[in-house]
C-alpha cells in the first residue's frame with residue numbers, strides 16, 4: 001500500500017504541493033487528474049525520492065520512502081514512467097528496458113518475459129535503436145522499462161499524453177491488464193479521458209491540492 005500523509009513541498013521557496021494525502025491499496029490502480037502545472041509530476045518525483053518534502057510522510061508497504069537507503073529503495077520494486085520518456089536514443093529497445101535491471105540489480109528475467117508477453121509488439125522491435133521509433137512507440141518502451149523495475153509499485157506520469165489514438169488504446173489495454181494482487185499503480189492524466197477505463201479510484205489535483213474524485217472503476 002502507498003500512503004502519502006499531509007505532504008508539503010516547495011521548489012525554490014514556492015509552495016507546489018500543499019497538505020497532500022492519498023492512499024492506494026495494493027493490487028489497485030489509482031488515477032491522478034490535473035491540468036498542466038497542477039503538480040502531478042512533482043508528486044510522482046516526491047514519491048520517487050527525487051524531491052525532498054518539507055512536511056508529511058510517504059510510505060510504501062510500511063517503508064518510509066524518504067529515510068530509506070538506496071539499496072532498501074531498490075529492493076522495493078518501484079518503476080517510474082517519466083512524462084518525457086527519457087530513453088537512451090542510441091541504445092536498442094531491449095537495452096533501454098534492461099537499464100531497469102542494471103539500476104535495480106534485479107536479474108529476474110521472468111519479469112522481462114512477462115513484459116514481452118503483455119506487449120508482444122515490443123519484442124518485434126527489440127533490436128531497433130530507440131531514436132528510430134515514433135513518440136508513441138517510445139512511450140510503450142518506457143512503460144516496458146518501468147514495468148520491469150516496478151514489480152510492486154508503478155508510477156506512470158501522463159502515459160497517454162501526445163500519443164496517437166490507436167497507441168493510447170493499446171497503452172490503456174496494457175495498463176488495464178496490470179491488475180494483480182501485488183502491483184500498486186498510480187497513473188496521471190491531464191483530463192479523465194483514458195484513465196477512467198483503467199482506474200479503481202481517482203484523485204483530482206489542482207494547484208498542488210488534492211481531493212478524492214471517486215473510487216469506483218468506470219464501466
Ligand SMILES: Nc1ncnc2c1ncn2[C@@H]1O[C@H](COP(=O)(O)OP(=O)(O)OP(=O)(O)O)[C@@H](O)[C@H]1O
Nearest residue numbers: 011012016034035036037038039040041042043083
Ligand atoms: N524545477 C522547478 N522549478 C520551479 N518551478 C517548478 C519546477 N518544477 C515544477 N515547478 C512548478 O511546479 C508546478 C507543478 O509542476 P508539475 O510539473 O508538477 O505539474 P504537472 O501537473 O505535472 O503539469 P505538466 O503536465 O505541465 O507537467 C508548476 O507551477 C511548475 O511551474
